[in-house]
Amino acid sequence: MVMVDQAKPVMRSYLAATPDFASGKATPRQFLDRSLELLDEWEPRIGAFVCTSLPAARAAADRSAERWRAGKPLSPIDGMPIGIKDIIETVDMPTEMGSPLFAGWRSEKDAASVRALRDAGCVIVGKTVTTEFAAFHPRGTRNPWNTAHTPGGSSSGSAAAVGAGVLSAALGTQVIGSTIRPASFCGAFGFKPSVNGLNREGSHDYQSQSCTGVLAASLEDAWQVAYEIVARVGGDAGTPGLQGPDKMPPAAKPRRLAVLETAGWDAAPVGAKQQLNECVGRLNWAGIEIRTRQNDDTVAALESELLNAAELSHRCNGWETRWFFRSMRERDADKLSPAIRERSQKYENLTLAEHRADLKERDRVRAVHAALAATCDACITLSALGGAPAGLTATGNPEFAVPASLLGVPALSLPLFEVDAMPLGLQVIGFRDRDADAFAAAAWLVSQLK
Amino acid sequence: MVMVDQAKPVMRSYLAATPDFASGKATPRQFLDRSLELLDEWEPRIGAFVCTSLPAARAAADRSAERWRAGKPLSPIDGMPIGIKDIIETVDMPTEMGSPLFAGWRSEKDAASVRALRDAGCVIVGKTVTTEFAAFHPRGTRNPWNTAHTPGGSSSGSAAAVGAGVLSAALGTQVIGSTIRPASFCGAFGFKPSVNGLNREGSHDYQSQSCTGVLAASLEDAWQVAYEIVARVGGDAGTPGLQGPDKMPPAAKPRRLAVLETAGWDAAPVGAKQQLNECVGRLNWAGIEIRTRQNDDTVAALESELLNAAELSHRCNGWETRWFFRSMRERDADKLSPAIRERSQKYENLTLAEHRADLKERDRVRAVHAALAATCDACITLSALGGAPAGLTATGNPEFAVPASLLGVPALSLPLFEVDAMPLGLQVIGFRDRDADAFAAAAWLVSQLK
Numbered sequence: 001m002v003m004v005d006q007a008k009p010v011m012r013s014y015l016a017a018t019p020d021f022a023s024g025k026a027t028p029r030q031f032l033d034r035s036l037e038l039l040d041e042w043e044p045r046i047g048a049f050v051c052t053s054l055p056a057a058r059a060a061a062d063r064s065a066e067r068w069r070a071g072k073p074l075s076p077i078d079g080m081p082i083g084i085k086d087i088i089e090t091v092d093m094p095t096e097m098g099s100p101l102f103a104g105w106r107s108e109k110d111a112a113s114v115r116a117l118r119d120a121g122c123v124i125v126g127k128t129v130t131t132e133f134a135a136f137h138p139r140g141t142r143n144p145w146n147t148a149h150t151p152g153g154s155s156s157g158s159a160a161a162v163g164a165g166v167l168s169a170a171l172g173t174q175v176i177g178s179t180i181r182p183a184s185f186c187g188a189f190g191f192k193p194s195v196n197g198l199n200r201e202g203s204h205d206y207q208s209q210s211c212t213g214v215l216a217a218s219l220e221d222a223w224q225v226a227y228e229i230v231a232r233v234g235g236d237a238g239t240p241g242l243q244g245p246d247k248m249p250p251a252a253k254p255r256r257l258a259v260l261e262t263a264g265w266d267a268a269p270v271g272a273k274q275q276l277n278e279c280v281g282r283l284n285w286a287g288i289e290i291r292t293r294q295n296d297d298t299v300a301a302l303e304s305e306l307l308n309a310a311e312l313s314h315r316c317n318g319w320e321t322r323w324f325f326r327s328m329r330e331r332d333a334d335k336l337s338p339a340i341r342e343r344s345q346k347y348e349n350l351t352l353a354e355h356r357a358d359l360k361e362r363d364r365v366r367a368v369h370a371a372l373a374a375t376c377d378a379c380i381t382l383s384a385l386g387g388a389p390a391g392l393t394a395t396g397n398p399e400f401a402v403p404a405s406l407l408g409v410p411a412l413s414l415p416l417f418e419v420d421a422m423p424l425g426l427q428v429i430g431f432r433d434r435d436a437d438a439f440a441a442a443a444w445l446v447s448q449l450k
Numbered sequence: 451m452v453m454v455d456q457a458k459p460v461m462r463s464y465l466a467a468t469p470d471f472a473s474g475k476a477t478p479r480q481f482l483d484r485s486l487e488l489l490d491e492w493e494p495r496i497g498a499f500v501c502t503s504l505p506a507a508r509a510a511a512d513r514s515a516e517r518w519r520a521g522k523p524l525s526p527i528d529g530m531p532i533g534i535k536d537i538i539e540t541v542d543m544p545t546e547m548g549s550p551l552f553a554g555w556r557s558e559k560d561a562a563s564v565r566a567l568r569d570a571g572c573v574i575v576g577k578t579v580t581t582e583f584a585a586f587h588p589r590g591t592r593n594p595w596n597t598a599h600t601p602g603g604s605s606s607g608s609a610a611a612v613g614a615g616v617l618s619a620a621l622g623t624q625v626i627g628s629t630i631r632p633a634s635f636c637g638a639f640g641f642k643p644s645v646n647g648l649n650r651e652g653s654h655d656y657q658s659q660s661c662t663g664v665l666a667a668s669l670e671d672a673w674q675v676a677y678e679i680v681a682r683v684g685g686d687a688g689t690p691g692l693q694g695p696d697k698m699p700p701a702a703k704p705r706r707l708a709v710l711e712t713a714g715w716d717a718a719p720v721g722a723k724q725q726l727n728e729c730v731g732r733l734n735w736a737g738i739e740i741r742t743r744q745n746d747d748t749v750a751a752l753e754s755e756l757l758n759a760a761e762l763s764h765r766c767n768g769w770e771t772r773w774f775f776r777s778m779r780e781r782d783a784d785k786l787s788p789a790i791r792e793r794s795q796k797y798e799n800l801t802l803a804e805h806r807a808d809l810k811e812r813d814r815v816r817a818v819h820a821a822l823a824a825t826c827d828a829c830i831t832l833s834a835l836g837g838a839p840a841g842l843t844a845t846g847n848p849e850f851a852v853p854a855s856l857l858g859v860p861a862l863s864l865p866l867f868e869v870d871a872m873p874l875g876l877q878v879i880g881f882r883d884r885d886a887d888a889f890a891a892a893a894w895l896v897s898q899l900k
Contacts (some may be wrong), residue, residue, distance in 0.1 A: 091777060091781065101558070102558060105558055108551070108552065108555055108781075109774070109777055109778075110773075110777050112773055112774075115773040115774070115776065115777055116773065119773070119776075201656060201774075206651060206687060207687055207688075208687040208688025208689075209688070230802065231802050232773065233773045234769065234770070234802060234805060237656060237657055237658040237770045238657075238658025238659070238766075238770075238809065239658075239809075240806050240809065241802070241806075316688075319684065320684070320687045320688075323562055323565040323566065323569070323682065323683045324559065324562075324565070324651075326565065326569075327541060327559055327560050327565055328559075331541065331558075352680065352681050352684060352691070355684060356690050356691075359688065359689075359690065
């Protein structure tokens with residue numbers, strides 16, 4: 001039986017609540033208790049969690065409350081209830097990767113990002129559902145806006161739990177569309193950083209264009225989670241990591257924005273395009289110069305380079321993961337979904353030389369995009385083709401999220417649109433290692449368009 | 451009771467044996483059986499293995515024999531008995547990382563490098579001893595040249611097993627001196643590739659200057675193992691990986707070599723310096739131009755930049771691992787060695803800004819070294835201060851291996867010297883991503899100096 005929820009879900013920003021913790025009017029434990037009420041209410045309907053660790057979470061929230069009381073929180077998000085995508089290791093819970101092959105498997109350690117969040121005082125509520133190995137095969141999570149619809153993937157549980165207001169933030173990952181798409185579908189804010197921006201050690205989404213990202217109830221919550229990670233464990237080893245201030249940069253009005261109509265654009269429903277067009281009209285009216293392929297050759301060049309983005313991304317990922325899936329097929333092919341069994345064999349014949357050529361080609365496309373920084377502050381487009389489609393057997397089209405993944409640049413999904421009573425995100429695509437600028441532009445867009 | 455072995459250990463190249471497999475005169479199974487005889491003979495004395503997988507190894511060798519018989523080996527090293535440093539994951543054996551905290555722990559998957567070796571037909575004999583978390587604390591392995599002496603570390607078991615002739619090759623890793631030093635101490639060939647050269651996914655030696663490397667019975671064996679890995683799983687995701695031909699490049703006489711006297715040089719025993727000096731004299735006599743700080747300003751500049759190499763390396767590693775060791779201390783500090791408990795706290799107060807400055811400083815030193823490529827074909831120096839010191843409580847001074855680690859460049863240890871009846875390596879240090887050139891020069895040096 002499928003039920004359509006009556007009231008729209010309401011997200012719960014943690015940063016918005018913390019002034020009351022500082023003043024003593026409320027406590028992180030109370031915030032968590034409300035999360036757990038919402039968990040009881042929502043979880044049977046949306047199935048966002050693989051497992052939870054509630055006694056430990058309550059104890060952590062109590063410790064956080066003491067720190068706030070003493071005026072010594074470990075970070076601005078000390079006490080934040082947070083979820084960890086089940087592709088990322090946790091010392092106190094299994095990491096099952098959405099696969100029966102890893103049922104009950106324990107890493108016996110925290111991933112770098114998880115350890116950082118603990119050290120920032122965050123309250124780890126549980127592991128959120130990922131599709132099988134953070135790829136396509138869904139594992140039953142439902143969309144809080146309409147439980148007959150997919151939440152998107154692969155960060156399905158993170159997006160559903162944040163969208164439902166159960167969690168203020170959750171870690172996700174993205175190599176194709178796994179953070180931006182579910183954020184869009186569940187009405188959450190989504191942030192995929194520049195590649196290497198957040199330390200991925202202990203995450204099993206580890207292809208060359210994979211990123212650990214954040215699903216959150218507000219832009220501020222998303223930035224703070226990312227910042228507290230990078231401040232403690234940096235980006236991927238040997239890289240400078242996410243750059244930016246210790247609080248979200250203030251809103252900054254962009255001067256010029258490029259509107260991207262990338263592969264799949266023609267298939268987007270009229271209602272979705274209309275919303276973007278209206279939004280672009282308002283931005284233009286507000287004095288922002290709008291660049292498109294009609295009036296900007298660089299935009300046109302970038303769009304045509306990106307036509308092949310999905311295939312190139314899949315080939316890169318395919319090379320990088322085929323040895324792993326070969327092992328998994330040998331271990332027990334019956335425990336793999338037919339889809340992954342088939343698709344993981346697609347790139348078996350790629351040679352090292354071909355893979356190297358793909359990496360070079362990706363660098364070339366990245367350079368085409370980087371040139372756009374001379375004339376634009378950011379690109380905008382839809383986060384997904386439209387609202388979350390009905391059905392739970394697939395996670396929806398990721399095509400609009402692919403360009404930022406291929407380019408290795410920051411992307412944000414802002415829950416500003418609605419199509420057929422389902423949320424849809426405005427996607428802001430920034431420039432490599434200028435994540436803070438993307439947030440500043442996004443903050444301005446939210447303030448104007450909300 | 452300490453026993454001094456009478457006969458010098460003899461290494462066993464696999465590639466040298468394969469012509470007999472092709473002709474049908476011998477089989478990989480016979481080669482393995484000899485390995486297992488030597489294992490029985492040596493293992494009680496040297497303790498190179500954490501665990502073995504002998505029935506599977508015999509079965510794999512039998513399958514390899516069938517392929518050779520059919521004229522269809524999977525690679526030139528199909529059937530090679532190989533060991534895997536126990537910091538690298540294996541699906542069929544635990545990965546204990548030299549720590550009681552991971553006693554019996556199973557990754558339930560192969561590391562990329564291990565999977566590649568299996569696909570190349572290699573016979574995985576067992577997991578070789580690593581120091582605690584591939585750092586300093588030794589785990590009891592002894593040197594096959596004199597069991598009262600350390601084999602070096604952290605790739606202790608890999609070096610000892612190859613040095614003793616039990617294995618033709620074994621995987622090691624290096625972030626400071628963990629491949630070059632034990633290779634030198636055990637009289638094996640050691641190869642630390644350019645950084646990112648061999649895919650490290652599933653290796654828990656994962657700092658930014660860590661490399662998966664090879665200990666081997668010959669240069670040819672070392673190259674082939676590395677090549678078969680990169681051909682199948684590439685370098686670290688998103689990098690081109692080790693570059694070079696599918697067989698070891700032919701020996702090439704260098705025109706100019708720089709002799710490096712880096713930090714610690716003054717402490718090297720006279721006998722060790724004498725051997726290097728004699729070797730340099732022979733090379734000069736053979737017509738190779740020798741550059742030193744006395745006659746080359748770039749060499750002098752590089753040497754002074756490298757005076758700080760150990761401290762800078764330790765600071766980079768310290769930032770990159772502190773979150774992990776913090777977790778391990780919390781899990782059970784009593785299961786950590788006192789040394790690692792103490793040293794892992796040394797860099798707790800480093801800030802992200804300081805770490806970023808360290809990474810920039812490392813890049814600056816790397817550029818100074820890269821400039822040397824204009825005038826030199828490679829650098830040479832000792833692989834270690836001297837022969838393996840007596841005692842098993844420490845793994846010896848790694849200082850001479852640090853420069854190549856910091857620089858992220860290929861390094862080879864060639865077992866050409868002996869000091870006080872213990873082996874000592876000539877170290878060849880190449881240029882970044884020109885690993886094949888380093889092998890060509892090393893092959894020439896071996897042919898001339900052996």
